[in-house]
Amino acid sequence: MKNKKKVIIAILILLAGVAVWYFFFRKQEQPVVIETQKPTYGRIFTSVTATGAVQPVDTVAVGTQVSGTLKYIYADFNSKVKKGELLGELDKILLQAEVDRNKGSLASAQSQLIYQEAQFKREDQLYKVGAVSKADYDNQYYLYTAAKAGVESARASLQSAQRNLSFADIYSPIDGVVLSRSVSVGQTVAASFSTPTLFVIAKDITKMQVQASVDEADIGNVADSQRVSFTVDAYLDDEFAGKVQEIRLRPAVSSNVVTYTTIISAPNDDMKLKPGMTATVTIYTKEKENVMLIPAKALMFKPDSSMSKKFVVIAIAPAAAEKHKSSKPVTGGSRDTIRNKTADHAKVAAANYVWVQQGDTLLQKKVEIGMNDNTHAEVISGLSDDELVITGMQRLTKAAAAAASSGSSPFMPQRRRR
Template sequence: MKKKPIIITLAIVILAFLGWFFFLKPSPVVTTFTSENPYIGHIAETVTATGTIQPVDTVAVGTQVSGTVQAIYADYNSVVKKGQLLAVLDQSLFIASVDQAKGNLAAAESNLNYQTSNLSRQKQLFAVGAISQADYDNAVYTYNSAKASVSTQNASLATAEKNLSLSKIYSPIDGTVLSRNVSEGQTVAASFSTPTLFTIAKDLKKMQVQASVDEADVGNIKDSERVTFTVDAFLGQTFEGRVQEIRLSPTTSSNVVTYTTIINAPNNDLKLKPGMTASIIIYTSEADSALLIPEKAASYSPSVPAPNAPYSLVKAADTSALKDNERFVWIRKDNQLVQKRITVGLDDNTKIQVLSGLATADQVVTAEAETTVKEANASEGASPFMPHRPKRNTKKK
């Protein structure tokens, strides 16, 4: 009878030990590694900017004469042809100026005819000695003055007729009217500057983006580089363009220096409208079918393994200083982390182009972490260098 309490006590002790061993005993801490294989993809170095969409060629149509707008024959968005009548100023004063110039010219021509006849008579009289040299010279002077007056009045008539023609405003190009700045009955004064009556875009199928590029980025941009941009009106669509020129006139705002960069953008479907704001990406360098690794792989450095760690570090044989286009990375190989020197190309701050030193089969380590055996076994990315708990034999004997 005394054996039963002993057996029960022993069973309790064993169960307590098993519970502690399997559930309460601290799990050993191990080092796990995250790695990725190099892959083939596209990479690009880019410059971002914002800009405004404008027509490639616009013409401000003004007037060289002052007057009151009598009639307007074009409005916003009107499609016009070269030579088409756009507006007419009040012509009454211009017609009166032409009539006056014609009258003055007729009087000058009449006077010239009289002075021509008078000079002929004075010349005959002077030849026979009937008049003095002074009288003859006076007749010649009066004739020349009358002749000059005719030339002057001809010029005045031409000016008056030109002003009359300028009272009609014609389109200088084929295009679309972007803005109309006057209304019928409005007076325009061209005394000091030419007032703009209309703004006409030559071809809305050829647009350009005027981008403001920061001075820190402008040195990387070259003509004809590829550009993509979006506008708020069509957020789901990406538009294409090419860099045309970088204007050398800087703009300074709040101590920030920017340069206007002109980007040509085809607009065959006429979706782009003048004045739209564009969010721009300029591709300064890019490569297709490039071998790529994450940026963090080039900055990873493993910690020194513990004496009993199931892995070891193998440093690169050549540990000389890295060149500008070289990096060190670590790859997993058997039970080792092997350091390799690689040559790199483009870097977009998230991934790096590998020119030499790696293959797609390599497992490039990007990070490490310390965790328990239990947590590591539960995760899919458990390190192959980590010791595993042996499986229990559940076979019945």
């Protein structure tokens, strides 16, 4: 009798322990929610990003070829000027004095030439009748030709002085806008060794360009006439358009990073772009419009074993793939046969698969993928518009499962209860 009681007590203790484990310690299986999305149609592209500076297409530095003190300035920053318009003047007193001095030298040389010419004519007549020697005749001829050369030298010096005087007037070589003025009235400019820059004029600021630095890893995808969009810090809400115009072959190295200067044309009809602005550039290397798109993460989804309890999982991986997985490396046979088998193996290994939901069935489908920007992937074939492509799954907690059963979204934030 006592043994029977002990057995009953042991059974009761065991049942109590099982009940405690079942209700309190058992790890409850979390419900699984599948995330699906239908294919959409839109634009997909690959791009290269870079930074650069906005610059005018053509600029001209205006300087002076003579030294002097700046006496007048007729143009300032942002002034619109025409070709041949007077921008400034140097003090002309010394230059005019040089012109006057050379005029006097020319007059003296011409007077000397007249005198020596008359002397030579007399000597020539005397030499013909034998009144003077050959030496006197040659000496007079020398003085006459030297006087002629003196006139030519004085005339050249006068032309040089007059030319320098004309350089005192500084004119605009093009139609454009003055970007910078480097001098002020009363300032002395010296043109002894190099031409000083007085003004910088942009030819046409309605047509700008961006000098972007593209990394060597990306430059291979960049080509002429590709579409470009860029933004500047001054107008963060505006997007400016342009095109790749030139890829310069000279590399620039900074901190062991090689970049190539890429010139991008940028229309500036609204005059928002200003020289020197920093541009964040996006170069569209490949673009496709109105193509079928699915999320890129759908290509990486694979169902686990827990989903087979709720869904019928059907995988349709090609038998060839299984054959290649289990087979030994390709050996023997001709070289062409080995090459063809290797190509088939690579083609199977590169195949893309997605999973679609059809009611309570999860079906694996083979698709052909085109462009992939790591966010969306282009589907060339293998899917229809109305199929539900599985992009992922989530395991819900008790609270999320209860919210899902009550009709509210388990992924929405819940209001705190007081």
